Amino acid sequence: MKRIIIDVMGSDKGTEELVRGVRLTTEEMDAEYILVGDRTAIEEAAKACELPLDRVEIVHASGVITMEDDPLSVMRTKMDSSMSVGLKLLAEGKGDAFVSAGNTGALFTGANLIVRKIKGARRPALAAMLPMQPPVLLLDSGANVSVTSDYLEQFAVMGSVYMKKMMGVENPRVGLLNNGSEEHKGTEIQIEAYQKLKQNPEVNFVGNVEGNRVMFDTCDVLVTDGFAGNILLKTMEGMGKLMLKTMKKMFFANFKTKLAALMVKSSLKDVKKNFDAGEFGGAPILGIARPVIKGHGSSDAKAFKNAIRQAITYSETDLTGDLTDALSRLSARKKAEKAAAADGQAE
Amino acid sequence: MKRIIIDVMGSDKGTEELVRGVRLTTEEMDAEYILVGDRTAIEEAAKACELPLDRVEIVHASGVITMEDDPLSVMRTKMDSSMSVGLKLLAEGKGDAFVSAGNTGALFTGANLIVRKIKGARRPALAAMLPMQPPVLLLDSGANVSVTSDYLEQFAVMGSVYMKKMMGVENPRVGLLNNGSEEHKGTEIQIEAYQKLKQNPEVNFVGNVEGNRVMFDTCDVLVTDGFAGNILLKTMEGMGKLMLKTMKKMFFANFKTKLAALMVKSSLKDVKKNFDAGEFGGAPILGIARPVIKGHGSSDAKAFKNAIRQAITYSETDLTGDLTDALSRLSARKKAEKAAAADGQAE
Numbered sequence: 001m002k003r004i005i006i007d008v009m010g011s012d013k014g015t016e017e018l019v020r021g022v023r024l025t026t027e028e029m030d031a032e033y034i035l036v037g038d039r040t041a042i043e044e045a046a047k048a049c050e051l052p053l054d055r056v057e058i059v060h061a062s063g064v065i066t067m068e069d070d071p072l073s074v075m076r077t078k079m080d081s082s083m084s085v086g087l088k089l090l091a092e093g094k095g096d097a098f099v100s101a102g103n104t105g106a107l108f109t110g111a112n113l114i115v116r117k118i119k120g121a122r123r124p125a126l127a128a129m130l131p132m133q134p135p136v137l138l139l140d141s142g143a144n145v146s147v148t149s150d151y152l153e154q155f156a157v158m159g160s161v162y163m164k165k166m167m168g169v170e171n172p173r174v175g176l177l178n179n180g181s182e183e184h185k186g187t188e189i190q191i192e193a194y195q196k197l198k199q200n201p202e203v204n205f206v207g208n209v210e211g212n213r214v215m216f217d218t219c220d221v222l223v224t225d226g227f228a229g230n231i232l233l234k235t236m237e238g239m240g241k242l243m244l245k246t247m248k249k250m251f252f253a254n255f256k257t258k259l260a261a262l263m264v265k266s267s268l269k270d271v272k273k274n275f276d277a278g279e280f281g282g283a284p285i286l287g288i289a290r291p292v293i294k295g296h297g298s299s300d301a302k303a304f305k306n307a308i309r310q311a312i313t314y315s316e317t318d319l320t321g322d323l324t325d326a327l328s329r330l331s332a333r334k335k336a337e338k339a340a341a342a343d344g345q346a347e
Numbered sequence: 348m349k350r351i352i353i354d355v356m357g358s359d360k361g362t363e364e365l366v367r368g369v370r371l372t373t374e375e376m377d378a379e380y381i382l383v384g385d386r387t388a389i390e391e392a393a394k395a396c397e398l399p400l401d402r403v404e405i406v407h408a409s410g411v412i413t414m415e416d417d418p419l420s421v422m423r424t425k426m427d428s429s430m431s432v433g434l435k436l437l438a439e440g441k442g443d444a445f446v447s448a449g450n451t452g453a454l455f456t457g458a459n460l461i462v463r464k465i466k467g468a469r470r471p472a473l474a475a476m477l478p479m480q481p482p483v484l485l486l487d488s489g490a491n492v493s494v495t496s497d498y499l500e501q502f503a504v505m506g507s508v509y510m511k512k513m514m515g516v517e518n519p520r521v522g523l524l525n526n527g528s529e530e531h532k533g534t535e536i537q538i539e540a541y542q543k544l545k546q547n548p549e550v551n552f553v554g555n556v557e558g559n560r561v562m563f564d565t566c567d568v569l570v571t572d573g574f575a576g577n578i579l580l581k582t583m584e585g586m587g588k589l590m591l592k593t594m595k596k597m598f599f600a601n602f603k604t605k606l607a608a609l610m611v612k613s614s615l616k617d618v619k620k621n622f623d624a625g626e627f628g629g630a631p632i633l634g635i636a637r638p639v640i641k642g643h644g645s646s647d648a649k650a651f652k653n654a655i656r657q658a659i660t661y662s663e664t665d666l667t668g669d670l671t672d673a674l675s676r677l678s679a680r681k682k683a684e685k686a687a688a689a690d691g692q693a694e
Binding site for chain 1: 492524527533534558559573574575578580581582583585586587588589590593597598600603606610615617618
């Protein structure tokens with residue numbers, strides 16, 4: 001049985017909501033849970049939501065990393081925080097996966113420095129599942145503001161493994177986020193990445209994907225730098241909100257429109273559900289030596305449950321092993337290419 | 348009376364639709380028009396839409412730059428194209444402004460190389476009006492994939508002048524598109540630009556703006572590189588389409604929902620109109636020595652009319668003069684700062 005380490009502090013909605021998420025998980029999944037945070041707060045929350053404590057261990061941590069804290073605080077000033085303590089437990093093998101809905105930058109930094117990277121991984125990527133139909137895995141979604149074409153190639157390889165194993169996508173289509181569909185589009189980095197992705201035998205590359213095509217079933221994995229990835233993700237989020245706001249205004253205009261709203265109520269719920277990122281759990285940090293999942297900072301119990309469930313599947317299927325293998329095949333190919341090029345020059 | 352040079356070739360909807368746009372303009376505005384393109388096609392289109400030819404001059408051009416053509420073709424292989432001919436007429440002062448709904452890259456390149464830049468302009472910017480309420484001027488929206496912090500500062504200055512003069516915004520708020528709200532966010536370029544914008548006395552800088560805040564009245568001018576700008580613009584466009592598609596599906600589900608659709612029909616139209624970029628005309632290329640406006644490639648007659656109207660106002664208000672003054676004040680300040688810094692070092 002897998003042991004999932006869970007940071008129940010530092011989220012926007014408070015400890016009780018996260019513990020309720022753990023409670024929901026226990027109803028669905030077979031696993032053990034290590035809850036890290038303020039012992040009193042956890043015990044109270046467990047009581048409030050009737051979480052059975054037989055499969056739950058509480059590890060007390062006196063500090064909390066807030067959303068405003070510097071990412072490096074996880075390694076420096078706040079080593080007693082629930083996030084730092086949880087990551088150390090993971091690094092020491094006391095549990096099989098770690099889930100946190102706290103400060104993203106701190107979690108990314110902590111995962112890199114405390115848990116460490118998979119051998120051969122250049123830069124781990126924060127992957128986010130875009131709630132499209134079918135869903136699209138975006139990486140990087142904000143952690144690496146600058147990248148190289150080699151990082152992007154690794155993102156493509158890791159994203160493909162994830163979509164295959166976790167989402168059952170047979171031969172995941174990989175797109176490169178770009179400002180046009182033609183091969184020569186983008187900066188030097190995109191132009192180089194295009195060629196590397198095209199030549200990679202383990203990547204099912206479908207070419208450049210523009211912002212207005214991402215949501216129309218063009219790819220399963222979308223690779224980009226964290227700056228553009230963040231712009232894409234946030235713009236989608238904002239437009240979704242704007243549309244709901246606009247529709248609300250439309251339906252509340254007068255008596256007739258209010259009546260119309262009642263008539264489409266159930267369909268409207270489906271629409272909302274379709275755009276709910278929480279349905280897919282959290283954002284995995286791919287390229288870390290053990291599973292680390294970032295739950296959304298404003299996760300409710302259900303969304304947090306989905307993130308924990310994802311962590312369980314991640315460790316049960318040994319996704320890390322598959323990622324390690326794929327990255328090592330990639331670096332072997334790179335070495336062989338280099339050697340061949342050197343041979344070619346020597347002749 | 349202003350003379351507007353209009354490229355009526357190379358758009359997605361064909362010459363007749365564009366000529367119909369000219370016809371609509373003549374009903375509203377006092378101006379003269381030089382239509383550039385295939386003479387026979389123009390004459391036929393003018394006849395079809397009953398365009399009075401008394402204020403219209405036709406300049407024949409035998410070639411067309413297509414959407415697939417290389418941007419440099421405007422200066423090299425297709426000097427006989429309607430776009431090249433029109434830009435030359437503008438450069439020679441035969442007209443006061445130029446409008447085209449053709450190939451964006453070619454128009455940007457041609458404007459730079461044939462019409463030339465305003466003195467002191469580092470890089471002209473392709474500005475796009477995001478159809479929000481209130482609207483937001485995004486620059487660069489796709490022409491300059493890489494920028495420096497100095498370019499971004501110029502974009503901020505030019506965008507402010509535009510919003511003040513063309514849209515009547517008193518003290519335009521300028522935001523920097525970024526992956527977080529904190530001062531240290533983004534790449535080196537954003538971090539530098541943040542400081543320059545903060546210190547510029549002619550820019551009403553409101554700080555970093557994230558993708559999910561752009562549409563909620565946070566700024567009037569949004570500066571960014573053309574790569575991220577294009578991602579933002581296209582993602583908005585795509586999400587708008589997705590939402591309309593989703594709503595359609597919702598309303599066509601069954602008899603009851605179809606009835607509901609009828610009941611909100613007029614409000615629905617308002618919603619659509621709110622997200623219609625064509626309402627604001629075309630995209631000006633700011634920083635060119637004479638007014639050049641890019642109409643959307645799929646402009647219908649009404650959207651193209653708005654682009655022509657914008658060109659008329661642009662030249663009537665001498666926006667280019669204001670841009671030139673603002674850029675020269677900026678470069679004088681930069682020189683003074685440099686001199687002061689050198690003095691400081693010498694002491």
